[in-house]
Amino acid sequence: MRWQNWTSARPTHGSGSDVIVKIVLLFLIGMGVLAMFGKLRLPGPAKRLSTAKCRNCGRPRIGKGPCPCGKGGT
Numbered sequence: 399m400r401w402q403n404w405t406s407a408r409p410t411h412g413s414g415s416d417v418i419v420k421i422v423l424l425f426l427i428g429m430g431v432l433a434m435f436g437k438l439r440l441p442g443p444a445k446r447l448s449t450a451k452c453r454n455c456g457r458p459r460i461g462k463g464p465c466p467c468g469k470g471g472t
Contacts, residue, residue, distance in 0.1 A: 452465040452467060454467055455467040
């Protein structure tokens with residue numbers, strides 16, 4: 399009747415290193431999912447970013463004023 403003592407033992411939970419490995423894996427999977435969403439190209443923001451540059455020199459324009467190159471380029 400030895401096996402009765404073995405089956406009545408409490409099951410052990412994962413050790414601390416197992417929990418850390420699971421946390422790291424979940425973090426890496428989450429970062430991978432965010433990277434996939436980051437690579438998606440949406441038509442709205444790309445169009446706005448292309449119009450925010452000077453037509454003459456290509457510098458990004460901040461605000462509504464003229465470009466610092468002095469050639470207009472609004």
